[in-house]
Amino acid sequence: MGKRPPVYGLDIExxxxxxxxxxxxxxxxxVALSHDxxxxxxxxxxxxLLAALDTRLGDLAPGVLATWNGAAFDLPFxxxxxxxxxxxxxxxxRHDPTIAMRHDPLPGHPGAYRAEWHGHGHVDAYRLYRADVGRTLRVSCSLKSIARLVGLAPVEVDRAGIHDLExxxxxxxxxxDAHLARVLTQRRWPTAARYVDRLERVLTPPPVALRASVA
Structure with a gap:
């Protein structure tokens, strides 16, 4: 079994x-980044902040970005x-129509995506936990719910008032949130390794592929 790569939790507000x-x-x-x-x-x-984030990710050792619903929200946003x-x-x-969606996609988007950022892979830990823990225990797979289920203590605020926070x-x-995404991914490694995105396996027409760069 290979050594686990660095895992970087990522969350946006x-x-x-x-x-x-x-x-x-x-x-x-x-945007928060969390590492050991x-x-x-x-x-x-x-x-x-976007440029600084991109520079930082480019400087980090290649690893895996861990998000919670990042395939449908954080990364396309x-x-x-x-x-x-x-x-x-x-x-x-790269849009992957095989990723099941339980909610409407972001406005202007067809659904969820597979991703890579500089030399980093991506794993959407929400989909990992929804596939087994949520299905077996029939519990909510929100980040806070899963964190509490395994004994972690998330910071909680009124989501509707993020703009008012100091x-x-x-x-x-x-x-x-970035810390929780990272820790929950690390706790499930190597199972999580099977959920790391592989862009080359996504069979979609070229117009659906999306690169976040400006010529």
């Missing part, structure tokens, strides 16, 4: 002044905001 679910109307307020050796948050002026802000990212998304509270919340 969006402007909930409207609803925070439409990248055409809401900006990214913060650090927790970092990128915030401030959106183009700068970041890609859309980067294109709007004309910030090139090393993020490649900077320290916003950082704590985003960091908690």
């Amino acid at each position: 969006t402007d909930t002044t409207v609803d925070g679910l439409d990248p055409g109307r809401s900006r990214v307020l913060a 050796g650090f927790d970092e948050v990128f915030d401030g002026f959106e183009p700068e 970041l890609a859309d905001r980067a294109r709007r802000r004309r910030v090139p990212l090393g993020l490649t998304l 900077r320290e509270a916003l950082h704590a919340y985003a960091t908690s």
